[in-house]
Amino acid sequence: MTKDQxxxxxxxxxxxxxxxxxxxSLFTWTWWFLLGMIIIPWIVLIKLIDRKRAPIIWFFGLIVLIISIITDEFGADFGIWIYPTKLIPYSVFELPFDFSIVPVAQMLIFQYFSNWKTFSVALFLQALVFAFIGEPxxxxxxxxxxxxWNFYYSFIFYMLTGTLTRAFVLKWIPKKIIN
Incomplete structure (x- = not known):
């Protein structure tokens, strides 16, 4: 086959x-749902974010977002999952999940639950809801x-992502900035 072909x-x-x-896909009920899921979480976050701690919360969310995108890219590339309805054409990953729902939920957990025990409980509940209600x-x-792929893997993914990201942020960011 030639280059032109x-x-x-x-x-x-x-x-x-x-x-x-x-x-x-375009303008189907599912497409509108996906559009809402990329916009609504950010509106909620902007209204609720602690302005004093915003940079560290955004940093935490960026790490979660990057982990979600990389994981999603691998899963899609290996055919573990596909997105039959896409928000935009030509994308392998799904914007609302990777860029909005997962990072925003975990950013809010990071903001509101400052010690490991409460953070872990909140993260556990978020992982439970996302994996066993949101994904079905x-x-x-x-x-x-x-x-x-199954929902138990997703549960583990949410738990590991939040836990490892929080551990990273607490290790590398000075406490006076975090609090």
Missing amino acids: LHDLQESHALFEYQLWINE FSIWLDAVAYYG
């Missing part, structure tokens, strides 16, 4: 993906489909 094939595939998105709901909506 490969380029034509890639363009054809991109056009097919775009047309599929226009016909199957997302599957029902056709926002995600799992192939070789």
Whole structure:
């Protein structure tokens, strides 16, 4: 196959993906739900964030966001999950989950629960709700489909992400900045 043929094939595939998105995703009920899930958590966070501690809370959230994106990219690349309804065309990962719902929820937990015991309990509850209620709901909506992944893995992911991120932030950021 020549470079020109490969380029034509890639363009054809991109056009097919775009047309599929226009016909199957854009403006569906699930698409509107995903749009809301990328906007609403940030509005809630902006209203609730502790302005004095905002930089450290944003830093914590950025780390969670990066971990979520990397994990999601691996899962999608290996075919462990797919996103049948996409908010935007050509994306492998799903913006509302990686860029909004997970980081914002964990940022609020980080903000409101300052010691390890209360943080761990709140994180446990968040992981429970996200893994065993939110994800089945997302599957029902056709926002995600799992192939070789289960909700217990997600629960562990949420727990590890929040715990390791908090440990990292507490280790590397001076206490006077955190409090």
